[in-house]
Amino acid sequence: MQVDSSGLQVLSRAECLDLLSTAPIGRIVFTDQALPAVQPVNFHLDGHSIVIRTSTGSKLAAATRRAVVAFEADEFDLERRTGWSVTAVGLARAVTDPTERDRLAELPLTTWAPGNRDHYIVVEAEQVSGRRIAD
């Protein structure tokens, strides 16, 4: 078991992707008008791709067009003070191909926020890293 300089367990890429596939909510980290920005979103892990639904005119859609973004999910147990976090960094792209959009529309991905959300953003999980705080 590998441990980092902070004493946290280092997760493998496979462990990170397994954990990401269990999380209903993650946070997309991007730049908005030259400032750091972060927004929680529902997502679905489709192979090595993080799929997010939003509305076409949203700030998120505009700010993540062919941008390198980070995507983070985590889960913590407040009683036991344990938990994990996984971060993926990669290129975000808007899905414009109708065939791909139709395929993504079949994924089990429902957003909690109201409104029409027919715009898909895909983040390729190029760099993946994760840590665990164990008992």
Add this chain to the structure above:
Amino acid sequence: MQVDSSGLQVLSRAECLDLLSTAPIGRIVFTDQALPAVQPVNFHLDGHSIVIRTSTGSKLAAATRRAVVAFEADEFDLERRTGWSVTAVGLARAVTDPTERDRLAELPLTTWAPGNRDHYIVVEAEQVSGRRIAD
């Protein structure tokens, strides 16, 4: 009640700070080697300042030295599909004044990660925004 273009309730600054004061964990968003980075941390809200403890040699300490960062906390109810998120954006600074460090050391701020964490980072919550998804 104000609602944004995504149909989410817009929280006031006072509501945002109240919610931040209840959260044990947040996520600091910064830039690391020109890439977006995000790291979960324990924190304490001290007035309008977010106080974080880390180790002196950590990547977080190096990357947030006089940088504008974002800080996010949230809480979601997976059953009811409700929740809130708050984001603060502001200047991060390392605490170097011994008097201030002694005062911060008295705060109820314990980190879950092991190791010596005697380096304090303070993020001034200059811009604060928050959203709620209600029933």
